[in-house]
Amino acid sequence: MDLFDPIDRETLDWLEFGASRVGLNQHYVTDQQALYQQLCDECQWSQPAVFLFGKRHKVPRLNAFYGDSGVEYRYSGLTHRAEGWPASLQMLKTRIDSLLGTRFNTVLLNWYRDGGDTMGYHADDEAVLGPEPTIASISLGAPRRFVMKRRNDPKVKREVMLEGGSLPVMAGRFQHDWLHAVPAARRVREGRINLTFRRVNSPEH
Template sequence: MFKDPIRLNMKDAHVDYFEHFFDQDLSNHYFKMLLKTIEWQQDDITVFGKKYLQPRLTALYANNNAPYTYSNITMHPKAFTKELLEIKHRIERETGTIFTSCLANLYRNGQDSNGWHADNEKELGKYPTIASVTFGAERVFHFKHKHDKHPKAKLILKHGSLLVMKGDTQNNWLHQLPKTKKVVGERINLTFRIIA
């Protein structure tokens, strides 16, 4: 059984980290299955008027038809797969939050990344809870405060880990998964959220 979460020492935020939420065998199983069963896609993003391929693959799954828009990309969900439902139910039991949607990300290597952002889109509500699961390669995850340049935080997101961001976190902090020159394998990140 996993240990109690580590509460990150971040002002104006509520972030809990469960280092071994899923054990090694289950994490390996889910990584293999999700790699095969999720319908990964690579969208264009527009930065300063220029189009680029997003530096990762994504997919949206939900128990409703609510689309999700971020960075001028609108995604339409597919129905949850068996594995996504199993993972979702386990997180819901731990967090007491019922999630409607999952934005999945596949980082193929160290050059795949996600720049500074907050998950603060209108459809997520005023105080969104985001539950973020990692399967596969470990990557460093960074936080920085939006209004105060000194508070920063970072942690290594491990295979089978769960990071839960809630309360005022998205209103006060940005987060990113930067590129790395290290040779790293594939990482699947599932971000469960509530999109009404």
């Protein structure tokens, strides 16, 4: 299976928002429907619950988590512990690491089963990700809107439609200065999987 388009694979368009940076290649994974199906079938999906204002809520999507064995990632009261890489994700990680010069050690997967599954506004700014984390993300399946707003001036908004096969990269001060979300899309019946590759600093890794 040739997942990578030989023309587009090394190119990212960088959108500069001051010192915040978002890079985008809309066609990074060519055989993206096959990878979508493979990950639906092979990953261990769950729907964890988080506590918001003292109430328990299931997250409105499914999650899976992989990475170097023993690496833990905590956010919103959830702890994910990595137990290694499935072959398909290891291959993708190696490819992205050589494109970006990164050494990702985890990948968080979100499966939006249809347009009703969402991700609320947040920043990936946990201390273990470091002060200016580079986070590479792959979207598979249905196109969905990725919306951004400035933390200190929420009227300032940007958005981009992430196509199946796209590679957005968040870098620089993006997590300090901006929040991002994937809003509901009422007419979307198809699923989407998003993978975010992160480097989690942990004492042993």
